[in-house]
Amino acid sequence: MSSNNREGILKKLLLRNSKKGRLYSAWIALCIGCTLLLVSVMIWSTFQDILKGKTSQDSLGSTFLTVSKIVDDASMANKERTQIQAQDLVQIKQAPQVQDVGLLTPANFNVSAFMGLGTNTYSTLLFLEAAPDRFMDQMPETWKWQEGDNTIPIILSRDFLNMYNYVFAPSQGLPLLSEQTVMALGFTLTMGEGAHQVNYRAQVEGFSDRISSVLVPQSFIDFGNIKFGANSATTISRVIIKVADPSDKNFTNFLENNHYTTNAEQLRFSKMRSIVEVVSSATGILALLLMAIGALVFILFIELTMAQAEASVQLLLQIGYSPKKLSRFLIRKYIPIMLSALLVAVLIALLIQFFAAQKLSNLQLYIPSIPSVYVWCAVGTSALILLWQINRSIYRAISAS
Amino acid sequence: MQLSIDQLAPIPLQEKLRSRPSDIWLQSIVFSAPEYICVQAPSGTGKTTLIHCLYDLRRDYTGKIFWNHKEINTHTPESLAQLRSQEMSVIFQDMRLFPDLTAWENLELKRSLSDSVKEEEVSEWMNRLGIGDKKNAFAKTLSYGEQQRLAIVRALLQPFSFLLMDEPFSHLDNNNTLVAAALILEVVQRNNAGLLLADLDENNFFPYHKTLLL
Numbered sequence: 001m002s003s004n005n006r007e008g009i010l011k012k013l014l015l016r017n018s019k020k021g022r023l024y025s026a027w028i029a030l031c032i033g034c035t036l037l038l039v040s041v042m043i044w045s046t047f048q049d050i051l052k053g054k055t056s057q058d059s060l061g062s063t064f065l066t067v068s069k070i071v072d073d074a075s076m077a078n079k080e081r082t083q084i085q086a087q088d089l090v091q092i093k094q095a096p097q098v099q100d101v102g103l104l105t106p107a108n109f110n111v112s113a114f115m116g117l118g119t120n121t122y123s124t125l126l127f128l129e130a131a132p133d134r135f136m137d138q139m140p141e142t143w144k145w146q147e148g149d150n151t152i153p154i155i156l157s158r159d160f161l162n163m164y165n166y167v168f169a170p171s172q173g174l175p176l177l178s179e180q181t182v183m184a185l186g187f188t189l190t191m192g193e194g195a196h197q198v199n200y201r202a203q204v205e206g207f208s209d210r211i212s213s214v215l216v217p218q219s220f221i222d223f224g225n226i227k228f229g230a231n232s233a234t235t236i237s238r239v240i241i242k243v244a245d246p247s248d249k250n251f252t253n254f255l256e257n258n259h260y261t262t263n264a265e266q267l268r269f270s271k272m273r274s275i276v277e278v279v280s281s282a283t284g285i286l287a288l289l290l291m292a293i294g295a296l297v298f299i300l301f302i303e304l305t306m307a308q309a310e311a312s313v314q315l316l317l318q319i320g321y322s323p324k325k326l327s328r329f330l331i332r333k334y335i336p337i338m339l340s341a342l343l344v345a346v347l348i349a350l351l352i353q354f355f356a357a358q359k360l361s362n363l364q365l366y367i368p369s370i371p372s373v374y375v376w377c378a379v380g381t382s383a384l385i386l387l388w389q390i391n392r393s394i395y396r397a398i399s400a401s
Numbered sequence: 402m403q404l405s406i407d408q409l410a411p412i413p414l415q416e417k418l419r420s421r422p423s424d425i426w427l428q429s430i431v432f433s434a435p436e437y438i439c440v441q442a443p444s445g446t447g448k449t450t451l452i453h454c455l456y457d458l459r460r461d462y463t464g465k466i467f468w469n470h471k472e473i474n475t476h477t478p479e480s481l482a483q484l485r486s487q488e489m490s491v492i493f494q495d496m497r498l499f500p501d502l503t504a505w506e507n508l509e510l511k512r513s514l515s516d517s518v519k520e521e522e523v524s525e526w527m528n529r530l531g532i533g534d535k536k537n538a539f540a541k542t543l544s545y546g547e548q549q550r551l552a553i554v555r556a557l558l559q560p561f562s563f564l565l566m567d568e569p570f571s572h573l574d575n576n577n578t579l580v581a582a583a584l585i586l587e588v589v590q591r592n593n594a595g596l597l598l599a600d601l602d603e604n605n606f607f608p609y610h611k612t613l614l615l
Binding site for chain 1: 456458478479482483485486487497499501502506509510511513514555559
């Protein structure tokens with residue numbers, strides 16, 4: 001007899017009580033459990049991606065704060081009191097939740113900008129600042145400058161452009177400017193005084209959500225402060241810091257006690273982030289629970305089928321069938337069913353991730369279209385745990401017969 | 402292959418065993434293949450219990466049973482399956498067929514375990530025992546006599562060193578008994594195996610080396 005015939009006879013004996021309705025219900029329960037688990041891991045992983053600011057538009061996960069000393073009545077007369085000294089830096093680095101600190105180096109020389117649009121010309125005094133590259137949320141390829149270069153790349157705060165377009169331009173009857181237009185238009189920067197005056201061409205290369213400033217490469221600021229600066233010592237008044245959890249009470253107390261100020265909205269937003277993190281974790285726990293219930297329903301279905309075939313199993317063991325042989329037969333029947341539930345769950349998760357990526361890209365939040373490695377790890381781990389559990393349940397049910 | 406029994410006494414029968422002599426209960430005996438043993442056992446003396454203990458279907462006894470020097474109740478489920486499919490075969494008094502399978506499926510299920518007997522030979526044995534036309538009949542529709550002959554054929558569809566039989570011909574007439582016994586003997590000899598038959602009365606179904614009173 002071919003092994004196929006034997007399989008057919010064993011199927012008649014062991015699976016004849018396996019009702020289709022029950023099988024479909026167990027399959028659906030397992031599939032829902034797997035889907036929820038994968039989607040939950042996907043949500044968590046995507047949220048982590050956004051929080052860690054892997055993308056340039058990481059407004060949701062901004063943990064970068066610009067910190068400066070509070071300007072109060074006392075410090076108004078004494079500029080030095082608003083400067084950040086070396087000992088202040090050490091103190092900030094050691095503050096709770098602080099992961100990294102970077103200096104925002106200002107230009108200590110006069111800068112004016114000039115732009116001609118047809119017959120109209122516009123000019124304004126300007127300030128420049130530089131931040132270490134590791135703190136930049138925008139790093140265009142052209143973000144470099146060395147002595148001798150006549151063009152200076154600039155990254156402008158997106159807030160500035162918004163204020164121009166929505167507040168300044170309408171009130172002054174000036175044209176609105178899109179980001180693309182601003183990036184296409186060059187302007188002239190004039191530095192130094194008298195015979196030392198030098199003109200540079202400036203080009204806006206990007207817009208930053210992270211740092212409210214007019215940013216140029218650090219190399220240019222270092223060069224300009226020496227060449228055009230009134231004195232060679234550059235004073236620092238603002239630092240940019242990377243914080244793990246800005247809503248941490250210890251961190252906010254540190255700022256308050258040391259008279260530092262920062263964007264309070266960022267702190268409030270971080271509380272929302274903490275809440276979302278808790279919700280995301282709770283979703284994960286709920287998903288694990290549902291996955292466990294789904295797996296339990298499936299395993300109980302197998303055990304019920306086995307219990308109904310107990311007399312046949314007993315007789316098969318009596319005529320010389322080994323528990324392993326019978327287990328292997330049943331595992332071959334149930335594993336494809338289990339894997340199909342997991343496969344459908346993966347397909348659903350893939351679709352959700354794809355549509356979420358499309359939807360979020362409209363909100364300037366960029367997430368990958370395919371699930372992260374964590375989701376695939378969850379798929380692998382779920383498959384292994386389910387295989388182990390099903391194998392164990394079947395073997396135990398047979399051995400107990 | 403050696404089957405040893407040492408001071409064996411089923412717990413439910415222990416009271417009764419003290420009041421009468423037995424060649425098996427509470428004795429130390431060794432059977433070696435190819436030895437043919439008849440166990441003569443009047444009703445209620447534990448004939449089926451003995452077969453079930455030897456086949457490890459029950460363990461409610463004192464004393465020890467060894468198959469090839471290994472105590473039977475120390476076998477793992479896997480090694481017991483190996484023993485049952487390769488070393489010892491059994492014909493149950495209550496047949497123990499799968500009622501919802503056909504006669505042929507009942508046999509194939511056993512035969513395919515070891516593949517030691519060809520399908521053609523199975524057909525021939527069924528014909529010899531007069532159940533060749535019952536291949537496609539469900540076991541539950543067969544008469545007791547037919548079921549018993551089917552159980553006999555099934556027991557022969559594996560290699561074995563000892564064949565245990567519990568009243569194997571109880572539902573057969575003399576003629577069918579002779580044919581079935583001849584087939585059993587032929588296959589036992591081919592396997593160079595021993596046999597142990599438990600029955601109510603003294604009989605000469607096989608050329609026994611020993612007849613023991615239970």
